[in-house]
Amino acid sequence: xxxxxHLLGIKDLTSEEIYHILDTASGFRDVLHRDIKxxxxxxxxxxxxxxxxxxxxxxTSFALAAKRLSADFVNFSVSTSSVLKGETIKDTALxxxxxxxxxxxxxxxxxxxxxxLSNILDMSVINAGDGANExxxxxxxxxxxxxxxxxxxxxxxxxxxxxxxxxRVAKSNIYALTKLGARVRLxxxxxxxxxxxxxxxxxxxxxxxxGIKKADVIMTLRLQLERQSKGFxxxxxxxxxxxxxxxxxxxxxxxxxxxxxxxxMNRGVEIESAVADGPQSVILEQVTNGLxxxxxxxxxxxxxxx
Amino acid sequence: MSIEILDSKDIxxxxxxMAHEIIEKNKGMSNLCLVGIQKGGVIxxxxxxxxxxxxxxxxxQVGKLDITLYRDDLNTKEEQPVVKRTEIPCSIDDKTxxxxxxxxxxxxxxxAAMDALIDFGRPAYIQxxxxxxxxxxxxxxxxxxxxKNIPTSFNDLVQxxxxxxxxxxxxxxxxxx
Numbered sequence: 001x002x003x004x005x006h007l008l009g010i011k012d013l014t015s016e017e018i019y020h021i022l023d024t025a026s027g028f029r030d031v032l033h034r035d036i037k038x039x040x041x042x043x044x045x046x047x048x049x050x051x052x053x054x055x056x057x058x059x060t061s062f063a064l065a066a067k068r069l070s071a072d073f074v075n076f077s078v079s080t081s082s083v084l085k086g087e088t089i090k091d092t093a094l095x096x097x098x099x100x101x102x103x104x105x106x107x108x109x110x111x112x113x114x115x116x117l118s119n120i121l122d123m124s125v126i127n128a129g130d131g132a133n134e135x136x137x138x139x140x141x142x143x144x145x146x147x148x149x150x151x152x153x154x155x156x157x158x159x160x161x162x163x164x165x166x167x168r169v170a171k172s173n174i175y176a177l178t179k180l181g182a183r184v185r186l187x188x189x190x191x192x193x194x195x196x197x198x199x200x201x202x203x204x205x206x207x208x209x210x211g212i213k214k215a216d217v218i219m220t221l222r223l224q225l226e227r228q229s230k231g232f233x234x235x236x237x238x239x240x241x242x243x244x245x246x247x248x249x250x251x252x253x254x255x256x257x258x259x260x261x262x263x264x265m266n267r268g269v270e271i272e273s274a275v276a277d278g279p280q281s282v283i284l285e286q287v288t289n290g291l292x293x294x295x296x297x298x299x300x301x302x303x304x305x306x
Numbered sequence: 307m308s309i310e311i312l313d314s315k316d317i318x319x320x321x322x323x324m325a326h327e328i329i330e331k332n333k334g335m336s337n338l339c340l341v342g343i344q345k346g347g348v349i350x351x352x353x354x355x356x357x358x359x360x361x362x363x364x365x366x367q368v369g370k371l372d373i374t375l376y377r378d379d380l381n382t383k384e385e386q387p388v389v390k391r392t393e394i395p396c397s398i399d400d401k402t403x404x405x406x407x408x409x410x411x412x413x414x415x416x417x418a419a420m421d422a423l424i425d426f427g428r429p430a431y432i433q434x435x436x437x438x439x440x441x442x443x444x445x446x447x448x449x450x451x452x453x454k455n456i457p458t459s460f461n462d463l464v465q466x467x468x469x470x471x472x473x474x475x476x477x478x479x480x481x482x483x
């Protein structure tokens with residue numbers, strides 16, 4: 001059912017493939033609740049992570065997912081490696097392949113690097129974030145979390161608030177949610193909204209109060225502080241005042257609405273602490289679900305043979 | 307060519323006999339837990355359980371076990387098999403667990419099932435109940451309770467239909483010529 005052995009982006013997946021990954025993930029969620037949280041299907045396989053940007057949660061999540069499937073996991077440390085000595089990414093990747101890896105999980109600041117590698121490698125390439133392009137496993141775990149809380153994703157109203165322009169999480173979620181028939185609203189300051197984004201089938205709001213009205217799901221995005229030196233925003237305080245998700249604003253959404261955040265959070269910038277820790281927050285559930293989803297992805301890609 | 311080898315009545319008789327054998331061998335049902343192997347064993351386990359309950363009275367625990375992740379042929383299949391639910395409702399430590407499957411063939415599913423089960427605890431005994439034993443074992447495994455032994459050739463197909471409503475039950479042997 002899964003056609004490609006690479007997971008490069010949600011854009012390339014059909015809705016059937018997305019549902020197949022989510023169904024498989026629910027089988028793996030059961031495994032995570034057992035005493036013995038390890039199953040044998042990927043015995044003898046090797047997963048290597050290659051991260052050109054800092055990450056703890058995604059890398060740890062992939063490492064645990066691989067280990068719980070009985071695969072070996074090795075981190076190829078970019079900051080202490082030959083990359084610093086000027087090796088090209090192509091040579092680094094070919095080296096990892098020559099060492100006998102079956103999967104490479106890659107994060108890179110430039111969009112398209114995973115696609116480039118998938119054309120020259122025999123092993124499976126999994127995109128763990130490429131520039132402002134995509135972060136497919138994050139969108140899959142978000143879908144899985146929504147599905148487990150709301151049953152049917154179709155026709156839900158999902159509001160995504162934050163720095164849309166720099167967010168690969170937003171991009172992957174827009175592809176994923178629209179493919180499954182949800183109504184997607186994007187809320188952010190005009191300076192952070194990509195031009196013509198409506199063409200992806202979303203609604204654009206510049207006022208958070210209008211955007212979250214009657215929403216079923218609210219996704220707050222991390223304001224990427226490291227990318228805010230270019231004058232997109234007057235100040236973080238003003239951003240919180242205009243776009244921060246507060247308990248007061250949350251009342252505008254449906255009372256059953258869930259609040260999500262991909263982490264790491266900037267409390268008091270994009271989300272108020274009371275909301276992040278409140279009863280509607282499913283933020284920690286997302287983290288647990290991420291493991292099940294990544295196990296499902298590794299398991300399914302291992303079965304695609306060419 | 308396809309032949310119906312068991313009809314609904316035959317199947318009921320077989321299940322009833324197996325239920326009696328299970329009770330006799332284990333001297334009652336107090337320490338028993340039935341675990342059906344997905345998918346074919348799950349309905350059979352439920353049917354066996356309600357038969358045992360109607361003979362002995364009381365309740366018997368029934369679970370379901372998915373063996374997909376423990377199969378020995380994952381590296382050779384065209385596509386990854388679908389992962390189904392596993393639900394073990396009680397602790398299996400020191401229990402007598404009866405694994406239930408519809409057809410016993412090479413024995414490889416049972417090997418996988420025992421590995422999967424042992425990840426949940428340490429049963430005192432594991433016993434095996436199957437509706438059809440069709441031979442061709444590739445591993446040293448045998449059934450403790452069998453509904454019917456049927457000689458088959460290796461490439462035949464044995465199809466077990468256990469509908470929720472009894473009257474559509476049947477076992478069909480499909481052979482190539």
